[in-house]
Amino acid sequence: MSATADISVLEKKISDLLATIASTAPDEANLRTALTVEAGQCSWRIAEAMGPQTLEQGQSRLSRDLYKFLTGSPEKVNAEGHSDAHPGYDWLYASPFALTTIRTEDNQTNINGEQALAIARGYKVREPKGRGNKWESLGSRGKQHIMLLKRTRVSYATLSGAFQIASQSIGQLKASWAATTLRYIPGKRIPAWLRKQIPVVEENGKHLLNDVGLQSENPWLEFGSAATGVESNTAIRAKIESGMASTAESLRAKVAKVLRGYKYRWETGQVYREKFEDSE
Numbered sequence: 001m002s003a004t005a006d007i008s009v010l011e012k013k014i015s016d017l018l019a020t021i022a023s024t025a026p027d028e029a030n031l032r033t034a035l036t037v038e039a040g041q042c043s044w045r046i047a048e049a050m051g052p053q054t055l056e057q058g059q060s061r062l063s064r065d066l067y068k069f070l071t072g073s074p075e076k077v078n079a080e081g082h083s084d085a086h087p088g089y090d091w092l093y094a095s096p097f098a099l100t101t102i103r104t105e106d107n108q109t110n111i112n113g114e115q116a117l118a119i120a121r122g123y124k125v126r127e128p129k130g131r132g133n134k135w136e137s138l139g140s141r142g143k144q145h146i147m148l149l150k151r152t153r154v155s156y157a158t159l160s161g162a163f164q165i166a167s168q169s170i171g172q173l174k175a176s177w178a179a180t181t182l183r184y185i186p187g188k189r190i191p192a193w194l195r196k197q198i199p200v201v202e203e204n205g206k207h208l209l210n211d212v213g214l215q216s217e218n219p220w221l222e223f224g225s226a227a228t229g230v231e232s233n234t235a236i237r238a239k240i241e242s243g244m245a246s247t248a249e250s251l252r253a254k255v256a257k258v259l260r261g262y263k264y265r266w267e268t269g270q271v272y273r274e275k276f277e278d279s280e
Contacts, residue, residue: 013251014038020258025245030266032219036211037269038247039221040184047177047241055193066163068130069120071149072156074100076085092149099141102149113161116154120162151264161170171197172206173236176225180206198205199226 014034052058077092090107092100108116123131131150138146154162175197182198183190190198199209206227213220229236254271258264262271 013248017251017255017258017264020255021027021264032214034223034267034269035214035219036184037266039183039223040188041178041250041269042243042247043189043223044178044185046240047174047181049239049243050174050177051173052171054191055170059167062166062170065124066120066159066166067151069123069152070116070159070162071134071151071153072106072159073153075156094144097143097145099144099146100149101138101146102153106152107147108152109158111154111158113158113163113165116152116158117162117165118131119152172201172204173225173227173229175206176201176227177208177223179221180209183209187267208221237256 014031018031018034025180052061053189074093078094088104089101090104092107094100094101111119134149134151135156136148136150138148140146171194178190178194179198179202182190182195205223208222208224208226210222213222224230230240231237254262254264257271262273264271
């Protein structure tokens with residue numbers, strides 16, 4: 001599944017901008033250049049709206065997500081083994097007043113990080129909000145209070161491995177849009193952690209770009225993303241649509257400013273005064 005932004009839907013506004021520029025500087029007007037630069041601006045607006053805003057924020061969110069499905073505790077147990085009275089459950093810890101148990105299918109201390117991550121992702125598809133509270137009360141057996149662990153239990157080394165593998169994808173949704181920006185506005189300042197993901201999304205197909213239309217008589221350009229969630233997640237879709245709407249408003253404002261004597265900077269799509277720069 002993918003989502004694309006067809007910059008040609010804004011062609012009327014871009015044409016208006018070019019017509020305005022041509023009225024004051026006819027040799028400068030170039031529709032193809034305007035399309036690519038404005039595509040770069042539009043894609044950056046969309047990229048900025050996507051999370052995370054920093055690598056640290058992405059790592060924090062990832063950690064919270066993983067802990068909704070995986071756990072490394074309890075690391076030490078004193079009653080590990082299958083329950084004959086309750087098939088499908090393993091005992092973990094027993095004391096005079098407490099007894100903890102886990103479903104056998106969730107007791108996976110011998111798997112690796114990649115396998116643990118696959119389990120977490122499978123649960124996330126089935127239960128997007130997580131598995132609820134970590135512990136669930138199952139009542140009492142005499143003086144012992146029985147608690148069920150509702151996470152997949154793995155070793156701490158496996159949990160760390162799952163985090164390291166998943167960390168490699170942090171920012172790829174954002175980068176799948178920022179790639180268009182870097183292509184058409186090479187001087188754009190993009191954080192190093194995000195810039196590192198751009199060749200990755202270009203290689204894995206999450207970045208979409210169709211620029212064959214630039215060679216046509218009526219040039220057009222389409223860019224987008226095939227990252228997870230761009231079709232199914234309504235919040236992500238809303239951010240894409242907001243970026244397009246924001247670009248339309250920016251183009252309207254640029255026309256107004258060019259009419260007031262501002263210049264259009266073809267390298268970046270900004271408009272500015274000769275002495276006092278004012279960009280959109």
